[in-house]
Every structure is written in structure tokens, then in C-alpha cells.
Amino acid sequence: MSIVSTLSINIQKRIGRQRLRKFFLGSIPFLVLITVWHLNEVFDWLAPVFIPKVSEVWDALFILQEDCEGFSAAILLDQSCMMSTHILSSVGRVILAAIIGLPAGIALGIFAGMSRPISKVLEPIGVFANSISGIAWIPLAIVWFGVGWMTTLFIMLNTIFWLMFFNAMLGVRSIAKVYEQSVLTMGGNRWDVITNVYLPGAMPSIISGMRMSMGFGWRALIAAEMIGGDSGLGFMIFTSASEFKIEEVFLGVIIIALIFLATDRYFLMPLEKWTVHRWGLVWKPH
Amino acid sequence: MPAKLVVQNLTHHYPDEYTGESVHALEKINLTVEEGELVTVVGPSGCGKSTLLNILAGLLPYRDGLVSVDGVKIEGPGSDRGVVFQEHAILPWRSVAKNIGHGLELKGMPVQERETRVTDFIKLVGLQGFEDKYPHELSGGMKQRCAVARTLCADPVVMLMDEPFAAVDAQTRITLQEELNRIAIATKKTIIFITHAVDEAAFLGDRCFVFSARPGRLKAIVDINIAREKRIWSAMNVNKEFLRSRDEILRLVREEVNIAVEE
Numbered sequence: 036m037s038i039v040s041t042l043s044i045n046i047q048k049r050i051g052r053q054r055l056r057k058f059f060l061g062s063i064p065f066l067v068l069i070t071v072w073h074l075n076e077v078f079d080w081l082a083p084v085f086i087p088k089v090s091e092v093w094d095a096l097f098i099l100q101e102d103c104e105g106f107s108a109a110i111l112l113d114q115s116c117m118m119s120t121h122i123l124s125s126v127g128r129v130i131l132a133a134i135i136g137l138p139a140g141i142a143l144g145i146f147a148g149m150s151r152p153i154s155k156v157l158e159p160i161g162v163f164a165n166s167i168s169g170i171a172w173i174p175l176a177i178v179w180f181g182v183g184w185m186t187t188l189f190i191m192l193n194t195i196f197w198l199m200f201f202n203a204m205l206g207v208r209s210i211a212k213v214y215e216q217s218v219l220t221m222g223g224n225r226w227d228v229i230t231n232v233y234l235p236g237a238m239p240s241i242i243s244g245m246r247m248s249m250g251f252g253w254r255a256l257i258a259a260e261m262i263g264g265d266s267g268l269g270f271m272i273f274t275s276a277s278e279f280k281i282e283e284v285f286l287g288v289i290i291i292a293l294i295f296l297a298t299d300r301y302f303l304m305p306l307e308k309w310t311v312h313r314w315g316l317v318w319k320p321h
Numbered sequence: 322m323p324a325k326l327v328v329q330n331l332t333h334h335y336p337d338e339y340t341g342e343s344v345h346a347l348e349k350i351n352l353t354v355e356e357g358e359l360v361t362v363v364g365p366s367g368c369g370k371s372t373l374l375n376i377l378a379g380l381l382p383y384r385d386g387l388v389s390v391d392g393v394k395i396e397g398p399g400s401d402r403g404v405v406f407q408e409h410a411i412l413p414w415r416s417v418a419k420n421i422g423h424g425l426e427l428k429g430m431p432v433q434e435r436e437t438r439v440t441d442f443i444k445l446v447g448l449q450g451f452e453d454k455y456p457h458e459l460s461g462g463m464k465q466r467c468a469v470a471r472t473l474c475a476d477p478v479v480m481l482m483d484e485p486f487a488a489v490d491a492q493t494r495i496t497l498q499e500e501l502n503r504i505a506i507a508t509k510k511t512i513i514f515i516t517h518a519v520d521e522a523a524f525l526g527d528r529c530f531v532f533s534a535r536p537g538r539l540k541a542i543v544d545i546n547i548a549r550e551k552r553i554w555s556a557m558n559v560n561k562e563f564l565r566s567r568d569e570i571l572r573l574v575r576e577e578v579n580i581a582v583e584e
Binding site: 213214216217218219220221222223227231232235236238310313314315316 | 410
């Protein structure tokens with residue numbers, strides 16, 4: 036048996052056929068994209084001013100990080116470590132906004148879902164806030180908070196919170212009444228109903244709400260960083276473009292997408308698998 | 322025998338969900354259920370059976386009349402009255418064992434003590450080997466067994482069952498009915514069992530309350546004197562008492578259905 040086939044069997048055993056197949060199918064569009072990109076370089080369809088070489092983009096990753104004085108400087112968001120500082124400040128803002136915005140949105144959404152007065156108070160303002168895209172707040176946020184963390188955080192929270200709120204609220208309202216009744220007739224109180232029925236029962240909506248709000252929030256963040264930020268990937272893309280460093284723009288865009296892909300795959304999808312799939316609340320395609 | 326559950330002069334109206342018109346559901350209901358008794362309630366659809374059950378469960382507030390368990394007026398849901406709903410009342414996000422132990426968990430019973438009791442009830446309803454399965458992995462009959470065990474395990478004083486076997490297939494229904502009879506012998510629970518199936522009412526009940534068409538009145542009480550141990554479906558078609566009581570219940574219900582149709 037050749038080394039290649041032994042290796043492939045080993046990989047199959049370790050990762051599992053299904054997952055390997057899924058990975059392969061999912062990577063097809065990316066492989067096509069990279070191939071076309073590379074062909075552009077070989078056949079000179081578009082000038083490097085518009086589309087940089089694949090290798091240039093790869094190199095830009097290290098050039099940006101060149102002056103960095105080591106790991107501790109990178110962690111402390113030192114200006115010399117350009118690449119890591121931009122990545123970490125964007126990711127940091129997302130995590131901070133998620134830690135504040137998601138639980139707050141879920142909690143208020145659940146309360147609004149179970150109580151008519153609360154939903155009557157919060158729904159109109161929610162529709163109002165949702166109708167204004169996150170970006171529209173940027174000029175105002177800059178006036179209020181100046182350029183930097185507060186502005187970007189405000190923009191993100193505005194997006195995350197309301198989307199999460201609406202999804203959690205609708206999730207609670209879609210739960211069959213009988214579950215609540217079955218907890219009440221076994222001596223459960225309101226709080227038991229919230230933790231044992233509303234929260235798990237609204238999980239399909241909560242998870243799709245998380246996906247949506249993280250997706251839209253991440254986009255809003257990039258836009259906010261472009262105009263109202265002093266660091267971050269959006270800021271990097273914007274400044275690089277004005278300096279005609281097209282390879283840095285490409286690099287920034289790719290990193291943005293990769294970070295979101297990783298969040299989805301390693302946080303949101305496992306969460307979905309361990310809750311709503313296991314409980315049979317949503318069905319999986321074959 | 323002491324009266325466990327008493328309903329006195331219960332009259333109930335509720336507004337229709339869509340038209341808003343007042344619906345007269347129950348009219349001057351008087352009944353008592355004794356300790357350890359299994360009573361069945363039958364009547365044409367819309368006769369207020371479910372309304373009565375919801376009032377007994379404390380899920381529906383009432384004004385006219387008095388409903389009490391052990392002499393205490395019912396003013397809301399409580400763990401003294403367990404309910405088995407028609408379908409889907411086991412929580413999809415809890416495993417079979419966690420569903421069955423839910424009532425004890427809500428009461429704050431320690432894990433170890435709880436587990437022993439849960440194991441007993443899993444055995445009682447024959448769900449061994451399915452403890453860690455989730456409801457969507459169970460068949461309709463198993464789901465309903467789980468629902469019965471879930472209610473029983475919380476150890477209610479009175480068990481209220483709202484057409485619990487209506488949604489399962491005929492074969493499973495017969496099995497579940499025999500199992501419930503076995504459970505009634507084993508636990509000596511006071512059970513109120515609502516159904517629209519006359520056979521079921523005669524097979525399970527010590528007494529059967531027949532309700533009239535809307536507004537629901539207690540039309541008649543049919544006594545069924547068959548020892549619990551003798552209640553097996555294969556013996557029923559030659560059991561004179563069963564046939565007599567079934568035919569009587571059927572006749573009483575038919576009268577009501579005919580009145581409802583003529584209107």
C-alpha cells in the first residue's frame with residue numbers, strides 16, 4: 036500500500052468520513068475562487084493595482100507584523116504590531132458587544148415574549164431602532180463618543196441587542212402553552228417556567244437570532260471602524276485603500292470573513308448541535 | 322370513603338377567542354370523587370369536559386361555585402393536582418429520566434433520592450433502556466407513558482387526565498389502558514380521566530360521569546362494578562357488567578349527540 040493511501044485512510048479514521056466529506060464539499064467554492072484568482076496572475080487579465088497577487092497578500096500578513104517586538108507587545112495592542120492589533124481590537128469589540136448585547140437581548144426578549152405590557156412598551160421602540168441601520172448611527176456616535184472604542188461598541192450593541200430581542204421574543208411566543216402548564220401544575224413558579232420552558236423552548240429562535248445579530252453586528256463593526264475607529268480591521272482596510280495598498284485591503288477582507296466563519300463553526304454550530312438538534316426541535320437535511 | 326375532590330354548583334362562562342361572544346361551558350356542576358377512585362368523564366365534544374379539567378388543574382380561574390381538594394379551595398395550579406395532557410406535554414429538551422424526575426426537581430428533592438424514585442417509575446411504565454433518550458426519539462405510546470410517569474412521579478394527590486390516549490393508534494391505546502389500570506392498582510391514586518371514547522370510559526372507570534351537550538351539565542352517573550384485577554380487554558367482551566355499563570353510557574351520550582345535531 037502506498038504512503039498516500041495509508042495516510043488518507045488514517046485521516047478518514049481519525050476525522051470521520053462524514054466530516055471529511057462535509058469539509059471537502061464546503062471547500063469547493065473556495066478552491067474555485069483561489070484558482071481563478073491565481074489564473075488572473077498567470078494570464079494578466081486585470082492589473083495588480085486592482086487584483087493583487089496571491090503571494091503579495093500572503094506576504095502582507097507578515098510585513099504588517101514585521102516591527103512587532105514580541106508576544107507581550109502584541110497582546111498589549113502595541114501600535115508596532117499592526118496586524119495583530121487590528122485583529123485583536125476587532126475581535127475584542129465583538130466579544131465585548133456579544134457579552135453585553137446577547138444576554139441583555141435574550142433576557143428582555145423573553146420578558147417581552149411572556150408579558151404583554153412589557154412587549155407593548157418595548158416593541159415600538161424596537162421596530163424604530165431596527166429600522167435605522169447600524170451605520171446610520173455612526174455620525175451621531177462620533178459626535179457623542181468621539182473616534183474609538185465607544186463609538187464602535189455603541190454601533191455593534193445597537194445592532195446586536197434589537198435583533199436578539201426580537202428573535203427571543205418570537206421564540207417564546209412560538210412555544211406551545213402546554214409546556215408552561217405542565218410545569219405550573221407540578222408546582223413550578225414563574226421563574227421555573229422561564230428557566231425550564233421559555234429559555235430552552237425559544238432556543239431555535241435564540242440561536243438563529245445569535246447568528247443573525249453576530250453577522251450583522253460584525254458587518255456594522257467593520258463599517259464603524261472605517262469611519263469612527265482608530266484601529267481594527269475596518270480601519271485597516273480603509274487606511275490601506277487610501278494608501279493604495281490593495282494587497283492589505285484584500286488581506287483585511289479575507290481575515291474578516293475567516294474570523295466570522297470560525298465563530299460560526301466553532302461556537303454557533305456546536306451550540307446548535309448540543310441544543311436544538313439534540314432535542315429534535317429542528318430537522319437536519321440528509 | 323372520604324371525598325377527595327368536591328365540585329359544588331360550578332357554573333362557567335368564557336369569551337370565545339375569535340368572536341368574543343360569551344360561551345356557556347358549564348352549568349351547575351355538582352360532583353364528588355372519592356379517595357382512590359378512578360372516575361371517567363364522557364360527553365359530546367364541546368360539552369365543557371376540558372373546561373372542567375382546566376378548572377380542576379387551576380389553569381382556568383372560575384367565579385361561580387366551589388372546587389376543592391381535601392377541603393382546600395382550588396385557586397391556581399399546584400403540585401397536589403397532576404395533569405396528563407392530551408399530547409406533547411413532555412418537555413422536548415429534557416431526557417426521559419429528567420422529564421419523569423422534573424416534579425421532584427421542582428420540589429427541590431436531592432439528586433440521589435430523586436434518582437431512586439425515577440428508576441421506580443421508569444420500571445412502572447416499562448421505559449427501561451430509554452432513560453437518556455429525548456422525547457423526539459420515542460414513539461407516540463412511549464411518549465404518553467413518559468407523560469404518565471412524569472405526572473405520577475411528582476406524587477400528586479389527584480391525577481387529572483385529559484384524553485391522554487386520544488392521539489395514539491388503537492393497538493397502543495388498548496395497551497396503555499391496561500397499563501393505566503395496573504398503575505391504578507399499584508398506586509391507588511385518585512384519578513379523573515376525561516375521554517370521548519365510550520369503551521375507554523367503561524373499561525377504566527369505577528364510575529362514569531356523563532355530561533350533556535353545551536352548556537355542560539352532569540346528566541348521569543353510571544356505576545361500573547368490575548374489580549380492577551379483572552379489567553383486561555380480552556375478558557371484556559364476555560363481561561356482562563362491562564357490556565351493560567358501556568351500552569348505558571353509549572345510550573346516554575347518543576341522546577346528547579342527537580340533541581346537539583337537531584339544534
